[in-house]
Amino acid sequence: xxxxxxxxxxxxxxxxxxxxxxxxxxxxxxxxxxxxxxxxxxxxxxxxxxxxxxxxxxxxxxxxxxxxxxxxxxxxxxxxxxxxxxxxxxxxxxxxxxxxxxxxxxxxxxxxxxxxxxxxxxxxxxxxxxxxxxxxxxxxxxxxxxxxx
Numbered sequence: 001x002x003x004x005x006x007x008x009x010x011x012x013x014x015x016x017x018x019x020x021x022x023x024x025x026x027x028x029x030x031x032x033x034x035x036x037x038x039x040x041x042x043x044x045x046x047x048x049x050x051x052x053x054x055x056x057x058x059x060x061x062x063x064x065x066x067x068x069x070x071x072x073x074x075x076x077x078x079x080x081x082x083x084x085x086x087x088x089x090x091x092x093x094x095x096x097x098x099x100x101x102x103x104x105x106x107x108x109x110x111x112x113x114x115x116x117x118x119x120x121x122x123x124x125x126x127x128x129x130x131x132x133x134x135x136x137x138x139x140x141x142x143x144x145x146x147x148x149x
Contacts, residue, residue: 024117024145028105031086032128032137040084040101042108047078082108087139109143117145 024044031038054069084104085097109119124141 020149021146022149024112024147026108026112026143026145028084028101028141028143030084030101030139030141032088032126032139033086034088034092035090038086038088038136038138040086042080042082042084042105044080044082045076045078046080047076049076112145115147117147120144120146 026042026044028040028042030040054074056069082104084101085094087093087097089097113119121144122141123144124139126137126139128137128139
């Protein structure tokens with residue numbers, strides 16, 4: 001009887017420490033387009049999605065059912081967009097715009113932290129302006145958050 005009671009207590013203790021987490025990805029896209037004509041935003045989805053609905057299985061290296069999944073079905077309708085300023089203005093790179101974006105992004109990160117989200121990883125990349133004939137580019141940053149339920 002004591003053994004059963006001890007086992008029940010130990011099992012309950014381990015169960016109490018088991019943690020379920022949820023994750024959130026927030027993305028900032030900052031335009032690197034001369035003249036300030038690009039679009040810059042912080043984007044956050046507000047819609048639950050099950051990746052399994054969009055996953056196919058390959059058998060013998062051949063795709064069996066990918067044609068069943070249409071790109072149109074991948075898009076969500078419920079998202080937040082926070083405007084940011086572009087890195088460039090008409091006069092060139094604009095440091096005031098960069099500082100303003102930093103303030104907006106910091107505000108977003110602080111709000112998420114207050115909601116119990118922990119920033120666990122940041123990933124960024126650049127597709128930059130490659131010269132006079134290009135004129136396009138973006139600086140993208142993904143902020144990955146985790147929250148214990």
